[in-house]
Amino acid sequence: MKRCDREALIDIKEHSAKELKLNYAMENALLYCRISPNGSIVHMGEKFAKLLNYTEFSSNKKFSEVLTSNEKEQLNFDRLIFEKQSSGWQGEIKIVNKEEKEIWLDLSMVPVMIEKKELELLIVCCNITEYKKAEREIKRLKLESITEKINQQKIISSKIVENQENEQNRISREIHDGIGQMLTGLKFILESINLDDREKSEQKIEYLKTLSSDIIKGVRTAIFNLMPPELSDNGIASSLSKLTQKLSKLTGKEILFYNKTNFDQRLDSLIEINIYRLAQEAINNAIKYAESSHISLHLSHSDTFLSIIVEDNGKGFDINSVNKKHNSESGMGFLFMKERIQYMNGQVFINSIPEEGTRITFNIPILK
Structure with a gap:
């Protein structure tokens, strides 16, 4: 054998050995395929x-035809190979195999030079089908959660409107039946005064x-119920x-207030209103549902948080069962609390033991 032929044979064997090593390494690592610039499979x-x-296995088989049986998708992938054979490409593709199963691949197409003048494209893939399924499931759960x-929120909004209507009707009745009747009586008495009859006058x-004193008290009560001027x-x-006083x-129950840290700061007016309504709602729940004789409201603060605790010695309740009853009056009360506390970026903690009592804690951040 001539020297040049021997060297050529050595080169071929070395090239084949390198190719086998490459194929073996890739076989055991990733999903991969080598294709020619025209898209034909060299090795898979x-x-x-x-x-x-x-x-x-066929050297004339196109990679796009193995990927999908859809002709349009085959053309798109052939076009991609043609356009990106020099620069390479990376992206996610979806295929459907012969068993009609959907497969997602994170595919990278890298141009490589196997021999000095022989360009090939190395296709390296990761099977991300399970990841895509998980991604879809997360989206579905998020959509369910949003829905x-x-x-x-619709239930809360409707209950808010309903409560506003009930509150307006209650105030209207208070004014009509209380203040209105007293003012009517005041008018009749004034009209009936006969100055000639000094004693009766x-x-x-x-x-x-x-x-007049009763009317003033009635007006003050109505104003207090709408928005306490003290606030x-x-x-x-x-x-x-x-x-609490x-x-x-009004109820004859022992309702006590403790300002443990002598808090006297002023906060944003909307924050103060929400804190007031939270405390009012918690105390009203204790009065209405807990059948308690003693209720205490504790106010304390640190540099960053204001804490309000409402405790009672009532009959308590099962927190899980109340949380499930969003449409019940008590369940909606807790929902309103959570809505208000979220508005203030705060937290609410509800602890209750049946037959022992309930503690509700509100932690509200104090903005400097």
Whole structure:
């Protein structure tokens, strides 16, 4: 054998050995395939061939035809090979194998030079089908969660409107049945005063004084129910103290207020209103549902948080069962609390033991 022929044979064997090493390394690592610039398969790894059900090995078989049976998709992939054979390409593709199963691949196409003048394209893939399934499931769960929140928000909105209507009707009845009737009586008494009858006139005037005091009290109560002036004048600590005093007198229950850290700061007006309504809702729940005789409201603060705790010695409840009853009055009460506390970027913690009592804690960040 001539020297040049021997060297050529050595080169061929070395090239074949290198190619076998490359193929073996790729076989055991990734889904891969080597294709020529026209898209024909040079070599396909065993794992990749198994995934694509490729059994009829042929040097003339196009990679696009193995990837998909859809002619349009084949043309698109052939075009991609033609356009990106010099620069390479990376992206996600979806294929459907012969068993009609959807497969997602994260595919990289890299131009390589096997011999000095022989360009090939190295296709390296990762099977991301399970990842895509998980991604779709996450999207589905998020959509379900969003839908649930929207539905919950609709329920809350309708209950808010309903409560507003009920509150307006209650205030309207208070004004009509209380203040309105007293004002009507005041008018009749004034019209009936006969100054010629001094004794009766003096009696009626004394009664008018008492009636006027009752009307003033009624107006103040209506105003307090709408928006306590104490809140806008002196802030949350003072208004919570007045709230507990007033509710204690009205209900006959022992309702006490403790300002543990002597908090006297003023906060944003909307924050103060929401804190007040949270405390009011928690105390009203204790009065209405807990059958408690003792209720305490504790106010404390640090540099960053304001904490309000409402405790009662009532009958308690099962928290899980109440959370499930979004449409019940008590369930909606807790939903309103959570909505208000979320508005303030705060947290609410509800602890209750049946037959022992309930503690509700509100933590609200204090913005400097």
